[in-house]
Amino acid sequence: MELSFRTARLRKELSDAKAMDRAYGADRGRALRMRLSVLRAAACLRDVPHGPPDRCHQLTADRAGQVAVVVKDQWRLVFVPDHDPVPRLPDGGLDEAAVTRIQCIEIVDYHPGRRA
Numbered sequence: 001m002e003l004s005f006r007t008a009r010l011r012k013e014l015s016d017a018k019a020m021d022r023a024y025g026a027d028r029g030r031a032l033r034m035r036l037s038v039l040r041a042a043a044c045l046r047d048v049p050h051g052p053p054d055r056c057h058q059l060t061a062d063r064a065g066q067v068a069v070v071v072k073d074q075w076r077l078v079f080v081p082d083h084d085p086v087p088r089l090p091d092g093g094l095d096e097a098a099v100t101r102i103q104c105i106e107i108v109d110y111h112p113g114r115r116a
Contacts, residue, residue: 001042002101004082010104024071024107031072032107039069045081045099058094063110067094067102074109 005011013023014036020029035054042048048056048069059066059078065086068076079102081087087098 001039001044001099002082003036003039003079004101004103006103006105010106014104024075028072028075028107031075032077035069035071035077039079039102043100044097045094045102046096066105071107074111076108076110077104078106078108078110079104 005014013019014032017029017033020032023029024032038048038054045056045067048054050056053070055070057068059068063078066078066080068078071077081094081099082101082103083099087095089095
């Protein structure tokens with residue numbers, strides 16, 4: 001898939017191994033490199049593993065429309081389909097087979113009450 005980044009800062013942080021390690025720590029940096037590699041190698045979102053370790057999943061509630069993959073522990077790489085309009089199935093769900101571009105928006109622990 002084709003990846004883009006919401007901000008210049010995020011693009012810089014995810015540009016190389018040293019920048020990732022500085023921004024997120026060595027363990028998370030290593031995991032991020034693996035997840036980004038999987039995302040880039042996938043032809044479409046459907047090809048990204050939904051089981052461990054990636055666990056690609058659509059988010060709900062106030063994060064509806066966003067998708068995440070596990071980085072490490074509770075940390076997630078969150079992204080959105082980079083299509084206008086977003087590909088949808090007849091039932092309104094995301095058409096993962098048609099998502100070929102994503103925009104990375106953040107690396108975050110969004111779980112309530114949890115701190116790294």
